[in-house]
Amino acid sequence: MRTVGRADGWAKVTGRAAYAGDVRLPGMLYAALVRSPHPHARLLRVVKDAAWSVPGVCAVLTGEDVPYGTYGRRVRDMPVLAREVVRFAGERVAAVAAHSLQAAREAARRVEVHYEPLPAVLDPEEALRPDAPRVHEAAWRYPGAVVGPDDPPNLQSRRVWQYGEDVDAVLSRCPYVFDETYTIPAAHQGYLEPHACVAWWKPDGSVEVWASNKSPHRLRAQLAACLGVPADRVRVMPVYVGGDFGGKGSPMDVPVCVALSQATGRPVKLVVDYEEDLTAANPRHSAVVRVRLGVDGEGRMQALDVRAVVDGGAYAAFKPVEHVNLNGFAEAGNTYRIRAVRIESLIAYTNTVPRGHMRSPGSLEANFAVESTVDVAARALRLDPLEFRLRNVLRTGDRGTLGEPWMEVRGEEVARAALAALREGEGAGEESTADGGRWARGVGFAFYCRAAHGGETEVELRPQPDGSVVVRVPFPDQGGGQHTVVRNVVQRELALPAEAVWVQQADTEELGTDSGVGGSRVSLTASAAAAQACAQLRERLRQEGLEGWELRAALAELARRRPGESVRAQVKVDEELWMNSFCVQAARVRVDRDTGEVRVDELVTALDVAGVLNPPSHRAQVEGGVVMGLGSALCEEVVMEDGRVVSGNLHEYRLPSVSTLPRLRVVLVPGGRGWGPYGVKPVGEMTNVAVAAAVANAVADAVGVRVRRLPISAEAVYRAMQEAGR
Amino acid sequence: MKTPEYVTPTTLREALELLSGAGGGEAVVWAGGTGLGPLLRRGLASPAVLLGLEKVGELGGVQPADGGLRLGATVRLRDLQRSPVVAARVPALADAAGRVGNVRVRSLATLGGHLCHADPAQDLPPVLVALGARVCLVSLRGTRVLPLEEFFVGPLQTVLSPEELLTEVWVPGESASRNTVYARFAPRSPEDYPTVGVAVSVRLDPDGVCQEARVAVGGAGPTVLRITAAEQALVGGVLAGQRIRDAAREVEAAVDPWDDSRGSAEYKRAMARVWTERVLQKLADEV
Amino acid sequence: MSARTVELFVNGRRVQAPVEGAEFLAEFLRERLGLAGTKVGCGIGACGLCTVWMDGQVVSSCLVPAVVAAGRHVWTVEGLTDLAEGRVTDAPPGLPSPQLVQAVQRAFVQCEGLQCGICTPGQVWAVCALLSEEPRPSEERVREFLAGNLCRCTGYQGILRAVRQASEEWAPSEDP
The missing domain is CATH 1.10.150.120 ([2Fe-2S]-binding domain)
Structure with missing residues (x-):
């Protein structure tokens, strides 16, 4: 039994893998931030004297001192430091650099800021009313804004997806219409490495940056736009990223760190406290989702109307997609045949922490609402919930709910596999039935379907004199295993042992193109680019007359003849591939009848797969996603009071721990059609989505009550049972 | 900003002198620091002197005493959890000590630090109150011994004066002859503070009649609460049915919780009742 | 700011470095000694990123002020x-x-x-x-x-x- 394991494994178990916060440079200063305690206030004045009196302080900056523009991933509405007004509690108001971290923190505590509190708008529904206080005077003026002067004043983005017949007309003809509303709170991505960066403004005006960011090339472009310099002045250096899950794709605190470096002429390190990350970074959007589902007399879904009102927080800067919305909402109901679909997502500015992407953005919100409603419908119609789903499930040959020409849909097969696995597990884990009737047991299902998307990247191969190959990639490994995927592809294509393939992240000057790690696209693009680079390398060997040689000898010979020579392959994969993956999530739960406590005994996750480049990493992605989904289902919530995040540490914000895990069972259903030379399908965002709905449905099965708000706390279930008189 | 000095006296007298001001007067006791550490980190406390107690021999150790236990203030929770003498005499205490935080926290946190921190949702106060524990508070001016329930004043507040040290905890011998059960209800995560924690210690005669009872609830008021009305409801009868329900109702009526992330006041009140019933049922079943 | 010099044993070697204010063992190891293998997460002992071995037990180095670590034996991942x-x-x-x-x-x-x-x-x-x-x-x-x-x-x-x-x-x- 000898498996090679991950390409980045050894560096990580020995503590040698370097993350942004690990960088130490000669003469480096440490930064600390001053943040607003008010959700909305006018900044009257900032008194720096006491901060300057701390020995070792080298810079104290406010918004007026920073010569840069605003920043953002798409809409550039976020100031580097607040000017004139603060728009959320936690917004950066001032920044300090000092010779030690302790001096910086002490000085930051001594910066005196005078505010005049302003009326705050804290609810998105209220924010969209015409008379609501304005979060921004003229949001449409920001570069990249997708709203106009005639839109409601606090609108960040409105998106409507529509296909088929008129939804209202079809709904009016349905004998059964289920009208349900669900609430999904903000959640932190839960990466354990808080945001960190080191920035160095060099005397020649170039900037070097080490940052906990998953998309170095995009970061470079976003920084250049903010700093007002050409992109080639900014160089983003390679570091590992300590977890991302959607939260590490923005410049975050890098611009202020650059400003401190520019002001002092020294490299500056800025690592925020975890508390700052929990209260003032870019948590998942909170949403209220109304679902109207029309079903005919035969139990067939006819129409689906979804309207989400989403809290975007004080800035739109953390949403990267074209319409600055949450594309996961487009998936509402997409696992079923439905003739008329309309989905609307309204995102509003409020005076709360700006929201960002979290693993499958929008998907969990849509899925929890729709898959709970589907269960409500099945139970009302006295149909078995799984049978009801299978009666309506989308099949190969069907157009998608929004007209997608899917190349295949494997929902039925996947559901049957989930059911079979669930039945196998029946009885296990139910050690004690003599519990005095304390526990009620139930089973729930939820379906999920997600489209694959393309992107672009580049891979470089550098033959070495010892016959090994160094593979340079432009993206970090934020944990997804993409460096290992690339190693495996090169290993396979060149028939090399794993130890002869060394994957390294290049900095942004060395390789030119990359769309970053995100949207589960990197296995697609990187495997294709790696395979293509290998083909080019073989061609080079042929040109050199080395094709008959043993490969390692040939590589060594090439490296000797042409020192430093490399081959590069760029790949651009279409955004729309009309390929999807299907996941069926089942949950087996127990509910304490007297307390409402929910214990999840087993989670069965069945997943449609094609080619798998690295089975252990693939499995780990599936398992990690399921447990993250369990956190969303049961315990995770960014709690706000009066616009301030109060769940500000890891005692209050509870991540799942190893002590509470249910039995996980992963069922891969092979045989799907993948994309590219290895026929792959994405996996990273497949399994965290449907757990919440599956657990909610299982709770309903166990005790007959429906929890319409996440997380499904013991108290929520208890109250629902009390109200239902159970 | 000051860089605190860490001083580690070797005798109790020396420690008390430092605390009373002879050594500068700004000393704060460092007794594991799992509660104080985060306050220092956030700048919410910045003492000039941290008074470490680990070298004061008199403050350490777990000893059998009069059929009960004498527990030194600097005993680490992990040692309490793993102590054979604690496990033998009052297993509920060893068990509760093993449920505080996580292994790294238990390796640092001490019994004295835990009690002086006085968070109302902690695990050991209800167990120790149910066991009838007393604490010994010593200053240069003298010594006082209090029942633990009188030690707590409010959230993060105790009767300890600035120049006093909690030196040891006495668990009386008669508690070892009682049955004690502690249940912590932490539905979000076993590592969380409990929503409520209920400890009950009873002595039953051979017929199962309750001779003596002590009931304490954590997480449901400004301090751990000893609920004598529930105790009275238990004494004199067999632990069963209506008697259990009556005692649990007394608990529900007596607790005084507030809303927080572990539950609303109303929910905690109801849970105090449910878990009192369960703890009593467990005690009844053990007979 | 007043600094103090702290001396302790890290990975079997005697080390000496200044500490300032509320400086904790985790930051001391990372920033003063350059031992960045010890990571810092929650800062309250809840996440385990900063786990080190101190005097025979695993502890959270984010909870131990550097001055409190003086004289002790600490072992990191390095x-x-x-x-x-x-x-x-x-x-x-x-x-x-x-x-x-x-x-x-x-x-x-x-x-x-x-x-x-x-x-x-x-x-x-x-x-x-x-x-x-x-x-x-x-x-x-x-x-x-x-x-x-x-x-x-x-x-x-x-x-x-x-x-x-x-x-x-x-x-x-x-x-x-």
Whole structure:
């Protein structure tokens, strides 16, 4: 039994893998931030004297001192430091650099800021009313804004997806219409490495940056736009990223760190406290989702109307997609045949922490609402919930709910596999039935379907004199295993042992193109680019007359003849591939009848797969996603009071721990059609989505009550049972 | 900003002198620091002197005493959890000590630090109150011994004066002859503070009649609460049915919780009742 | 700001460095000594990223002020790796054996016991400490011991597999 394991494994178990916060440079200063305690206030004045009196302080900056523009991933509405007004509690108001971290923190505590509190708008529904206080005077003026002067004043983005017949007309003809509303709170991505960066403004005006960011090339472009310099002045250096899950794709605190470096002429390190990350970074959007589902007399879904009102927080800067919305909402109901679909997502500015992407953005919100409603419908119609789903499930040959020409849909097969696995597990884990009737047991299902998307990247191969190959990639490994995927592809294509393939992240000057790690696209693009680079390398060997040689000898010979020579392959994969993956999530739960406590005994996750480049990493992605989904289902919530995040540490914000895990069972259903030379399908965002709905449905099965708000706390279930008189 | 000095006296007298001001007067006791550490980190406390107690021999150790236990203030929770003498005499205490935080926290946190921190949702106060524990508070001016329930004043507040040290905890011998059960209800995560924690210690005669009872609830008021009305409801009868329900109702009526992330006041009140019933049922079943 | 000099033993070597204000052992190791293998997460002892070995036990180095660590013996992931790679000649008693460390590190790599890796140094320390104390722990015991070492990536499955593999390698069961 000898498996090679991950390409980045050894560096990580020995503590040698370097993350942004690990960088130490000669003469480096440490930064600390001053943040607003008010959700909305006018900044009257900032008194720096006491901060300057701390020995070792080298810079104290406010918004007026920073010569840069605003920043953002798409809409550039976020100031580097607040000017004139603060728009959320936690917004950066001032920044300090000092010779030690302790001096910086002490000085930051001594910066005196005078505010005049302003009326705050804290609810998105209220924010969209015409008379609501304005979060921004003229949001449409920001570069990249997708709203106009005639839109409601606090609108960040409105998106409507529509296909088929008129939804209202079809709904009016349905004998059964289920009208349900669900609430999904903000959640932190839960990466354990808080945001960190080191920035160095060099005397020649170039900037070097080490940052906990998953998309170095995009970061470079976003920084250049903010700093007002050409992109080639900014160089983003390679570091590992300590977890991302959607939260590490923005410049975050890098611009202020650059400003401190520019002001002092020294490299500056800025690592925020975890508390700052929990209260003032870019948590998942909170949403209220109304679902109207029309079903005919035969139990067939006819129409689906979804309207989400989403809290975007004080800035739109953390949403990267074209319409600055949450594309996961487009998936509402997409696992079923439905003739008329309309989905609307309204995102509003409020005076709360700006929201960002979290693993499958929008998907969990849509899925929890729709898959709970589907269960409500099945139970009302006295149909078995799984049978009801299978009666309506989308099949190969069907157009998608929004007209997608899917190349295949494997929902039925996947559901049957989930059911079979669930039945196998029946009885296990139910050690004690003599519990005095304390526990009620139930089973729930939820379906999920997600489209694959393309992107672009580049891979470089550098033959070495010892016959090994160094593979340079432009993206970090934020944990997804993409460096290992690339190693495996090169290993396979060149028939090399794993130890002869060394994957390294290049900095942004060395390789030119990359769309970053995100949207589960990197296995697609990187495997294709790696395979293509290998083909080019073989061609080079042929040109050199080395094709008959043993490969390692040939590589060594090439490296000797042409020192430093490399081959590069760029790949651009279409955004729309009309390929999807299907996941069926089942949950087996127990509910304490007297307390409402929910214990999840087993989670069965069945997943449609094609080619798998690295089975252990693939499995780990599936398992990690399921447990993250369990956190969303049961315990995770960014709690706000009066616009301030109060769940500000890891005692209050509870991540799942190893002590509470249910039995996980992963069922891969092979045989799907993948994309590219290895026929792959994405996996990273497949399994965290449907757990919440599956657990909610299982709770309903166990005790007959429906929890319409996440997380499904013991108290929520208890109250629902009390109200239902159970 | 000051860089605190860490001083580690070797005798109790020396420690008390430092605390009373002879050594500068700004000393704060460092007794594991799992509660104080985060306050220092956030700048919410910045003492000039941290008074470490680990070298004061008199403050350490777990000893059998009069059929009960004498527990030194600097005993680490992990040692309490793993102590054979604690496990033998009052297993509920060893068990509760093993449920505080996580292994790294238990390796640092001490019994004295835990009690002086006085968070109302902690695990050991209800167990120790149910066991009838007393604490010994010593200053240069003298010594006082209090029942633990009188030690707590409010959230993060105790009767300890600035120049006093909690030196040891006495668990009386008669508690070892009682049955004690502690249940912590932490539905979000076993590592969380409990929503409520209920400890009950009873002595039953051979017929199962309750001779003596002590009931304490954590997480449901400004301090751990000893609920004598529930105790009275238990004494004199067999632990069963209506008697259990009556005692649990007394608990529900007596607790005084507030809303927080572990539950609303109303929910905690109801849970105090449910878990009192369960703890009593467990005690009844053990007979 | 008034600094103090602190002297302690890190990975078997006597070290001396200034500390300032509320400087904790985790930051002292990382910023003063350049031992960045110890990571910092929550700052309140809840996540386990900063797990180190101090005077015979695993502790959260984010909870220990550097001045409190004075005179103590601290071992970080770098020291653990030195131990595994044979660079420690006179390891004090109580430290995990080099073969155990090797088995644990290997198991984490092979069993996908890590993804992003930020929690890994702390996980590796925790598992070494557990298996030193108890070479063949039950699943329940493993979960109890590791409950305070959070991991967001793996869903813990790979970590549990790694613990089983390392335990099996380090203390093989009697069964054939």
